[in-house]
Amino acid sequence: MDKEVAVQSLTDTMAKFTSYIGKRLPTDVKQKLADLRTLETNPLAKSIYDSMAENQEAADKLDRPSCQDTGVIQYFISAGAKFPLLGELEEILQNATLGATKIGPLRHNAVETFDEKNTGTNTGSKIPWLDWEIVPDSDAATIDVYMAGGGCTLPGKATVLMPGQGYEGVVEFVFDVITSRGVNACPPLLVGVGVSTSVETAARLSKRAILRPVNSKNPNANAALMEELLEEGLNEVGIGPQGLTGNNSVMGVNIESSARHPSTIGVAVSTGCWAHRRGKIRFNADLSYEILSHEGVVL
C-alpha cells in the first residue's frame, strides 16, 4: 500500500471506530449491566436500569451518541516498534478525532486552558491525549480508545501514602473516593485502582486498569484478592444506580500496579461510569484489523 493511502485508511478506520464506541457499549460492559439489572430488587433502582437499557436501544437504533458527554478523546497505544505507521500515528489520531467529531457527531469538549476557549473540534494542545507503550519486535499496534466524560473523570484522585498506612490505607482511600465523589459519577462504576510509587505512576495505572475487561483479574494473587474484596465490600454499601441505593454499587474493581519505593505507596483511583465507552482495536502491519472490545461490529 502506498504510504499516503495507508495513512488515509488508518485515519478513516480510527475515525469510524472512535465515533462507533460513543454509540454502543463494549460487550463486557453490556453483559455486566444486564447481570446487575437482573440482580436488582429495589424498584427505583430497577426502573433506572430499565431507562439505561431503553437509552442504549434508542442510541443504537437512531445511531446517536448514547450519552451527550462524549468526553475528551484519549488513545492508549501499544505499538510495535516495527509498526509501519509508528511515526505517523500521532497525526493520524488527531485527524481521526476531527473525523469522529463530524461523524458522531461528538460534543465539543476541548477547552484550551488559560485561553479558556472551546476549540470546537475536540482537538487542542495535547488533545486527543495519547499514552504510549512500545512493544519490541512487533509490527502490530493495539489502540484503546476512551471517551473521558466529565462526570466519570471528576472523582479521580491520587495520593502518596506512608508505608505504615499499608494496603489498609489503599482500601480506605478507594472507599472514601467511591462513597463520596463516586456517587455523582453515574454508578454502577468500573473502579480502576493504581498501586505504585508516586502520584503520576499510580494515576496512569488506575486509568489503564479501567481499560481492562470488567470481569478480568489481576495475575498477582494478592492483587486479585484485593480486587475481589473491594468489589464485594463496595457492593455491600449498596450505592445503586445513580447513587439512589440498590443491591450493588460497582461493575467491578480492577487494580494495576508497579514496584514502589520502600518509603511510599502511591495510590490512585479512576472511575468509568456505567456508560463506559471504550474500545480496543488491533491493527496488523498491512492495516487489516480486528475489533476486540465489541462483538459483531461492521465499521
Add this chain to the structure above:
Amino acid sequence: MKKILQTPIKDEDLEDLNVGDVVYLTGHLVTCRDVAHRRLIEQKRELPVDLKGGAIFHAGPIVRKKDDGKFEMVSIGPTTSMRMEKFEREFIKQTGVKLIVGKGGMGPETAAGCQEGKAVHAIFPGGCAVLAATKVEEIERAEWQDLGMPETLWVNRVKEFGPLIISIDTKGKNLIEQNKARFNEKKAPVMERIFDQVKFIK
C-alpha cells in the same frame, strides 16, 4: 398515574412533593450550567432567558444544525449538578426558577435555596441522553452561543420529560445527602473486615 409538572410552575405544584417521588415535565426546559451560573452570579450579567416559574437543566447537549438553520437535539443528558452548588442558592433567589434538573446530588446551600425559594432539584438518570433527546419537541431558541455547544442556553420545548426523581424537596430534604450518610455508616465495618485480609506488608 404519571405526575406531570407544567411550566410555569407554581409553589403549590411543588408543595406536596417529597424526595424520592418521580415526576415528568411538560413545557420549557432551559440548559444552564457552569458559565451561565458564573455570569449571572459573579459577573452580574442578566440572563437572556426569563426563568421565573421555569425549569433549568444542568446539561450540555449535542446539537446538530439542520439545513433550514434550525437546531436538532441529538443527545442531551444531565451533567454533575454538584458543580453548580457554589451558585445555585443565589441563582434560585435571583431567577425564581422552580425546577432544577441534573445528575447526582447537590449540597446544603442548594437545599437552603430550595426551601427559601420553594423550588426542587430532581435527578434525570445520567447517561440516558438519547432517551432525553426524544422528549425534546423543539429547540425554540439558543442564547449565549459564544459559550460553545455545551454551555449555550438551549431553550427546549419538552413533553413528559423524565423520569425526574426529586432529590431535594421544598422542605429542604436532600435524598443524596441522606444516602451518602447511609453509605458512610455502612462502609466502616466493611472496611474493618477487609483490613484484616490485606496485611501484605509483614
